[in-house]
Amino acid sequence: MEQTLRVKRYDPENPGDAGYQEYNVEVTDTTTILDALLTIREEMDGTLSMRCSCRASICGSCAMRVDGQAKLVCKTRLNSVAPDGETITIDPLGNMPVIKDLVVEFKSFWDKTRAVEPFLKPEGIVPEAEYIASDDDMVHLVGVVNCIQCGACVSDCTVLEVDDSFLGPAALAKAYRFVKDPRDGHQKDRLEDLNKPSGVWDCTRCMQCVEVCPKDVDPMGRIMVLRDMAMEAGFNNTSGSRHTESFAKSVKKNGRLDEMKLAVDSMGKFNFPALIAEAPVGLRAIRKGKFPWKAHKSSEPDKVKQVFEKIEGNK
Amino acid sequence: MYEHDVLIIGAGLAGLRASVEAARMGVDAAVITKVHPIRSHSNAAQGGINAPMTDRGDDWEGHALDTIKGSDYLADQDAVELMSREAGDAIIELEHMGVIFSRNEDGQLGTRRFGGQKVARTFYVGAITGSAMLQVLYEQAVKLDVNVYEEWFVSNLIIEDGVCHGVMAMDIHTGELHMIRAKAVIMATGGAGRVFEPSTNALICTGEGLGLAYRAGAPLMDMEMIQYHPTTLAGSGILLSEAARGEGAYLLNAEGERFMKTYAPDYLELASRDVVSRSEQTEINEGRGIDGNIHLDLRHLGRTFIEERLGYLQEVALEFAGIDLAEASIPIRPGMHYIMGGIKTDINGATEVPGLYAAGETANVSVHGGNRLGANSLLDTVVFGRRAAIAAAEYAKSAERHSSDESMLASEKERYQALLDRPADLRAAALRREMGESMVAGIGVFRDQKTIDAAIATVENLRSLYPRVAVDNKGKVFNTDIMAAIELDYMLDVAHTICAGANARKESRGAHYRTDMPDRDDENWLKHTLVYKDGEGSRVETLDVTITNWTPVERVY
Numbered sequence: 001m002e003q004t005l006r007v008k009r010y011d012p013e014n015p016g017d018a019g020y021q022e023y024n025v026e027v028t029d030t031t032t033i034l035d036a037l038l039t040i041r042e043e044m045d046g047t048l049s050m051r052c053s054c055r056a057s058i059c060g061s062c063a064m065r066v067d068g069q070a071k072l073v074c075k076t077r078l079n080s081v082a083p084d085g086e087t088i089t090i091d092p093l094g095n096m097p098v099i100k101d102l103v104v105e106f107k108s109f110w111d112k113t114r115a116v117e118p119f120l121k122p123e124g125i126v127p128e129a130e131y132i133a134s135d136d137d138m139v140h141l142v143g144v145v146n147c148i149q150c151g152a153c154v155s156d157c158t159v160l161e162v163d164d165s166f167l168g169p170a171a172l173a174k175a176y177r178f179v180k181d182p183r184d185g186h187q188k189d190r191l192e193d194l195n196k197p198s199g200v201w202d203c204t205r206c207m208q209c210v211e212v213c214p215k216d217v218d219p220m221g222r223i224m225v226l227r228d229m230a231m232e233a234g235f236n237n238t239s240g241s242r243h244t245e246s247f248a249k250s251v252k253k254n255g256r257l258d259e260m261k262l263a264v265d266s267m268g269k270f271n272f273p274a275l276i277a278e279a280p281v282g283l284r285a286i287r288k289g290k291f292p293w294k295a296h297k298s299s300e301p302d303k304v305k306q307v308f309e310k311i312e313g314n315k
Numbered sequence: 316m317y318e319h320d321v322l323i324i325g326a327g328l329a330g331l332r333a334s335v336e337a338a339r340m341g342v343d344a345a346v347i348t349k350v351h352p353i354r355s356h357s358n359a360a361q362g363g364i365n366a367p368m369t370d371r372g373d374d375w376e377g378h379a380l381d382t383i384k385g386s387d388y389l390a391d392q393d394a395v396e397l398m399s400r401e402a403g404d405a406i407i408e409l410e411h412m413g414v415i416f417s418r419n420e421d422g423q424l425g426t427r428r429f430g431g432q433k434v435a436r437t438f439y440v441g442a443i444t445g446s447a448m449l450q451v452l453y454e455q456a457v458k459l460d461v462n463v464y465e466e467w468f469v470s471n472l473i474i475e476d477g478v479c480h481g482v483m484a485m486d487i488h489t490g491e492l493h494m495i496r497a498k499a500v501i502m503a504t505g506g507a508g509r510v511f512e513p514s515t516n517a518l519i520c521t522g523e524g525l526g527l528a529y530r531a532g533a534p535l536m537d538m539e540m541i542q543y544h545p546t547t548l549a550g551s552g553i554l555l556s557e558a559a560r561g562e563g564a565y566l567l568n569a570e571g572e573r574f575m576k577t578y579a580p581d582y583l584e585l586a587s588r589d590v591v592s593r594s595e596q597t598e599i600n601e602g603r604g605i606d607g608n609i610h611l612d613l614r615h616l617g618r619t620f621i622e623e624r625l626g627y628l629q630e631v632a633l634e635f636a637g638i639d640l641a642e643a644s645i646p647i648r649p650g651m652h653y654i655m656g657g658i659k660t661d662i663n664g665a666t667e668v669p670g671l672y673a674a675g676e677t678a679n680v681s682v683h684g685g686n687r688l689g690a691n692s693l694l695d696t697v698v699f700g701r702r703a704a705i706a707a708a709e710y711a712k713s714a715e716r717h718s719s720d721e722s723m724l725a726s727e728k729e730r731y732q733a734l735l736d737r738p739a740d741l742r743a744a745a746l747r748r749e750m751g752e753s754m755v756a757g758i759g760v761f762r763d764q765k766t767i768d769a770a771i772a773t774v775e776n777l778r779s780l781y782p783r784v785a786v787d788n789k790g791k792v793f794n795t796d797i798m799a800a801i802e803l804d805y806m807l808d809v810a811h812t813i814c815a816g817a818n819a820r821k822e823s824r825g826a827h828y829r830t831d832m833p834d835r836d837d838e839n840w841l842k843h844t845l846v847y848k849d850g851e852g853s854r855v856e857t858l859d860v861t862i863t864n865w866t867p868v869e870r871v872y
Binding site (some may be wrong): 045046047052056059075103106128133134138141148152 | 350351353354355356358359370406407410411412413415416417418419420421422423424425440441443446447450451454455456458517518519532550551553554623626627632634635742743744786787788790791792793794795796799869
């Protein structure tokens with residue numbers, strides 16, 4: 001049967017010609033998107049540029065957007081995205097500049113990985129033989145070492161879309177790998193660094209990275225663990241940490257969220273420049289009648305409190 | 316102008332291990348690679364890395380003997396001894412660098428058993444050992460701030476008066492060609508799997524390192540020794556690790572029988588790879604296959620075990636074959652996987668071309684001989700990557716900087732320009748496919764004079780057609796079309812040397828099994844084949860195998 005692929009083209013030497021080009025490719029039930037793109041490149045149009053190598057979802061070269069979502073095209077069969085032979089659209093990854101066609105510039109990706117000091121930093125005397133560690137700890141790390149740095153999560157990260165200073169899901173998952181390594185001697189320094197602006201608190205928990213990761217690395221889940229670990233290590237002086245604590249406190253007390261207090265607590269009660277900077281938001285809220293003058297209360301705040309006590313008691 | 320003391324071509328395990336050693340020695344070293352280091356094909360190694368660890372009752376002699384027996388006595392025993400002796404330290408070093416090797420109950424490194432070996436001495440990370448090691452060596456290169464020419468394509472060596480002085484390479488991002496001078500060059504370009512079709516190898520495994528060294532005058536040794544891995548997916552040829560059998564999986568024929576008991580009563584599924592592949596092919600040829608395949612059965616290992624210990628295998632089975640390994644057996648067959656042959660080097664990675672070193676799959680030391688044991692390739696990369704770096708750095712200390720002739724770059728530019736100027740004619744991919752299929756047919760699990768002659772004829776014909784290869788892409792930026800055309804030029808050389816080796820070796824040994832000469836002939840062929848470039852053609856010489864402690868005996872598993 002025949003399948004139509006709409007492929008985004010861009011050639012920096014002829015930028016005016018950028019746009020989608022359609023190719024009709026002969027395919028079967030088992031044809032992957034990469035197979036189809038290779039047929040195009042090798043038999044129809046050698047001008048198409050893309051990265052690809054292993055064909056077995058381990059090298060991380062061939063992440064692209066398929067109908068708007070980042071995927072490894074080598075492990076995606078055509079019929080999984082176009083069961084009735086619908087036309088599919090292939091774009092380069094997002095959040096990274098395009099070099100040519102489906103090839104993007106990974107410089108920022110690698111720079112951010114470098115920023116988390118991505119190498120083991122043991123402390124103390126190096127043993128003559130191996131470090132003793134539990135198999136469970138190592139098996140747990142396999143879950144993150146599975147990351148093949150394909151860039152799918154970075155492509156579809158909604159924070160990076162608006163703030164390119166964010167370290168991003170891939171670099172933070174890499175950081176997690178070292179924070180959680182029992183052989184590393186710098187857990188606290190690492191957490192302190194990750195706690196800074198552009199670090200763990202900049203994630204908005206949209207789940208996109210979890211959704212698109214082809215290796216089930218769960219970057220967002222790792223970021224959440226890093227947040228908890230940072231707070232437990234005593235790094236509480238961030239708006240993210242204060243936000244978390246104020247949120248919990250307010251719900252525990254009132255059974256509902258005290259939005260005004262949450263905003264003030266998150267910025268810091270005495271952080272006057274930040275509070276003043278937020279004033280226009282407050283004024284707009286007043287004008288629209290949405291300013292939370294009084295904290296809302298639940299009708300049965302005690303029941304909510306019981307829930308909290310039960311959970312905290314279980315800890 | 317770019318200049319270094321040591322330039323390493325390739326950023327897989329051998330190249331990165333070399334770069335780390337060179338950086339530690341404080342020499343001005345750089346790595347040049349056509350893909351980002353993390354994309355190198357070492358990441359596809361799954362099952363593990365062998366090491367005889369004396370502190371847990373193993374000994375280097377045991378590993379050396381298994382390796383030599385596995386090689387069908389074609390390995391040079393001095394090189395094997397060295398690898399076996401250095402293995403333990405290499406593993407501990409990798410662990411200290413950060414590799415998350417699996418542990419035993421005491422928190423020490425744990426092992427699994429691999430083919431062709433009597434004891435469990437394979438250290439591993441699930442079924443992603445290569446990837447986990449590659450990540451760590453890249454991390455170490457980052458830590459040491461190793462200079463990397465990332466996405467640069469080396470298309471020629473700078474050779475003057477028979478001495479290597481650097482490379483000529485295209486920056487893939489700009490399309491510009493540059494000379495990079497170096498006192499010493501280490502070839503660490505991996506294998507040449509794409510010379511065959513199908514192959515387990517990545518699309519980047521085009522073997523130009525072999526072709527470059529060959530044209531520079533270095534002999535390629537034992538090129539006929541092509542490993543067919545016993546468990547590759549039917550169709551795509553994607554690899555399913557030997558770790559499956561190491562952990563207890565069965566091979567079954569159409570009668571549901573564990574047929575390996577007929578061929579290797581002691582080792583069964585864990586005989587060496589050449590033996591298992593031949594057994595499978597025999598079953599298939601004699602009508603006991605299942606749609607031309609054999610089945611690999613893991614069901615008795617249980618879902619939890621499969622998902623925890625062999626997670627990547629399960630992923631491959633699900634995604635590429637639609638089979639849940641905990642529920643069903645999976646069709647597999649022998650598939651081209653590895654080249655034991657390569658650029659002949661001494662135990663320090665030196666080739667016969669001064670200034671040119673080699674390590675890893677592209678080199679032939681020779682530790683694998685006629686058949687490589689599973690999990691010995693990763694060991695080879697780190698042991699000999701390190702040694703090549705030490706030797707190259709020492710050589711560079713005494714070598715003079717050389718002002719190469721700029722006209723060489725001009726003629727390399729002409730080579731590219733000729734491809735760009737040629738009007739549409741033949742496509743490189745079509746020629747490559749024809750070469751690949753004819754190589755599998757001719758230099759397969761079983762071969763004879765007729766199949767070898769047919770492959771030789773096809774490769775010769777394709778060589779004569781090569782001047783008609785043209786490219787669609789006339790642009791500068793990320794022109795993979797022109798890379799593919801130049802890669803094919805070297806692949807045809809590699810194919811030629813493989814055929815020449817196969818044609819020369821008049822016996823059966825290891826992976827080179829000739830149905831017309833089924834016996835091993837130690838009297839005449841305890842020898843390496845060396846293919847040299849000679850004018851427009853080639854010549855084959857032989858060299859005695861180095862035997863130290865282990866007298867060749869019949870190989871039984």
